[in-house]
Amino acid sequence: MEIIPMLLKEMEQEAQITRKMLEIVPADKFKWQPHPKSMNIETLAVHIADVPNWVALGVHTDGLNFAESPYDPGKAETTQDLLDIFEKSLAQGKAALESTTEEELLKPWILSNGDQILQRYNKIGVIRVALCQLVHHRAQLGVFLRLLNIPIPGSYGPSADVLSGEYQDKANLVSSN
Template identity: 45%
Template sequence: MITFIEAFKKELADEVKETKRMLEKVPVDKYDWQPHPKSMKLGVLACHLAEIPDMIEKALLSDKWDFAEEEAWKPTVFKTNDELLAFFDNSVAKASAALEQSRDDLLQDKWKLCAGDITYLEMEKWEAVRHAFGQNSHHRAQLGVFLRLLDISIPGPYGPSADEM
């Protein structure tokens, strides 16, 4: 039987491959495009998707992620798709390193996502890692819709997409 940490490592490796395939499709010249005024811009969504592995690092190596203790979030603006992919690779490397340092017995420790006195999430560390994987799937699918609306072919993460058939 494998440990939870080993399972998370495998899941991260699998999801990274599929997320990278999607991020490779993001056209830099369309970063300011958005399908609706209430939607994120394409570049903001791509940046957010690329940084989601940071949540795994934060969940495993600390007891909270307090936005009030950091500078206000600003999406990184990439001049090239290679910069976006390098940013993603760096985020994945930090998540992978955190997994290497972690043990299953720490996964039931409490963790909180907050901004000062405002709590967004409070859960056990294992749940925060699972939440990061859920966020990855959600925002990757959202990116797929954005790309489809721009008539850009998309890869199928768990089997061929309509573009690959």
């Protein structure tokens, strides 16, 4: 079984769901946060939009050292900015996967902060973690939106908002696969 086609399919399935979530993030709520220790919606949504680029990072590098390269996914001023960041990030991630080999994906990849090793993965592992982070943070965004009484789409089935008729995009309730 080939891993690269499976990862590409998973990326596309998660992209369909992620687009729906990013499309409903209201720019006038970008600075809102549910708790002082929480990210604000803009920071969270920009991170979600940028996560597919971590696939390219995993493919093209042997690791990331936060002390040498602090993580900065950028800023957004509008909901369209979020979607633009996401589409660029997704394209970079998919292109990286399409251009690599399974042998390359078995090589080690290290996440560190200075001399402190935070995680050791192989490149497949860092890609899987990136996809898990996408799902994790997208769910977090769903909670933020729910707290703002914004109806949310379904992810892997209909949401409570879809079932109650509150979510408006009923033509695209869940991913088609």
